[in-house]
C-alpha cells in the first residue's frame with residue numbers, strides 16, 4: 001500500500017470537501033440573496049401602494065355617485081320649497097334639506113380624505129422610484145457577480161476532482177474501498193499523518209510505545225491510530 005499516495009488522496013479530498021462547503025456559502029451569493037430580498041420588500045410595498053390607490057379611487061367613484069343622488073334630491077326639495085305656502089310644510093322641507101346637506105358634507109369629507117390618501121401614496125411611489133431603480137441595478141449587478149463566483153468555484157472544483165481521480169486511478173481497488181469506508185466513518189478524514197507523537201486525525205498524542213510499534217510496522221503496511229482508528233501515515 002502506498003501510504004504517501006493515500007495521504008495525498010486524503011488531502012485532495014479534504015480540499016474538495018472544503019471547496020464544496022464554500023460553494024454553498026459564497027459571500028457573493030449571500031450578498032446577491034440579500035439584495036434580492038431588499039428588492040422583494042420594496043416590490044411588495046409598491047404593489048400595496050398601487051392597490052390602495054385603486055381601492056381609494058373606487059371608493060371615490062362610489063362617493064361621487066352618492067353625492068350626485070343627494071344633490072339632485074336637494075335640488076328637487078329646494079324647488080318644492082319655493083312653491084309651498086304652509087309654514088309647517090316649509091319647515092319640514094327645510095329640515096329635510098338640512099339633513100341632505102349634512103349627509104353631503106360627510107361624503108365630501110370622505111372624498112377629500114380619499115383624494116389625500118391617493119396623493120400621499122403617489123408621492124411615496126414617486127419618491128421611491130429612483131431608489132427602486134438603483135436597487136434593481138444593484139440586484140442585477142449582484143446576481144452577475146454571484147454567478148461569476150459560482151462559475152469560478154465550480155471550475156476550480158472540476159479541476160480538483162479531475163486531479164483527485166488521477167490519484168485514485170493509481171491506487172488499488174481494495175485500498176480505495178478501505179479508504180472510502182474510513183472516510184465515511186470518520187467524517188471525511190480517514191487517513192492522517194503521524195506528526196511526532198500526534199495523530200493529525202484526532203489530534204491526540206500516542207504513547208512512545210505505540211509510536212515505536214507503528215514505526216516498526218512493515219513498510220507496505222499502514223497502521224491504525226490506537227485512539228481514533230484512522231490509518232496513520234508515518
Ligand SMILES: [Zn+2]
Nearest residue numbers: 199202225228
Ligand atoms: Zn487518531
